[in-house]
Amino acid sequence: MNSSNLTSFYPVICSEHLAESMDFYTNLFGFEKTFESDWYVSLRRPEPPHYELALLDATHPTMPEGYRRPAQGLLLNLEVADVDAEHRRLVDGEGLTPVLPLRSEDFGQRHFIVADPDGVLVDVITPIEPSAGFADAYTGGAP
Secondary structure, three states: OOOOOOOOOEEEEOOOOOHHHHHHHHHOOOEEEEEEOOOEEEEEEEOOOEEOOOOOOEOOOOHHHHHOOOOOOEEEEEEEEOHHHHHHHHHHHOOOOOEEEEEOOOOEEHHHEEEEOOOOOOEEEEEOOOHHHHHHHOOOOOO
């Protein structure tokens, strides 16, 4: 595929909890619905660059039969300007339970991880200066 032919790219999460997951991403992470049916929801962040995410009922026949199960082993990274403020908002304010507590990593992230209603992990991140041992691993500039 020629890269100039690519017009969009976004994850579609197979879900067993479609309504709850839609509420999770719209109410907590600022996505808006652009399409909603009883088996598929398309979401988009309203401000540019309009990040997109979709949710699909894992049992819907549009999925090949051998793959009709919820997403597993998926980690969505959401970079924010102030991870500490997001932690206060989501954990202290909204009552989400972190599956990884807020911490700073030598590889150049301050972050915490929560799980959506289907168990998809959401890693909320603010890039920080990496330790000397990781600084040389970055290409194309600092994190």
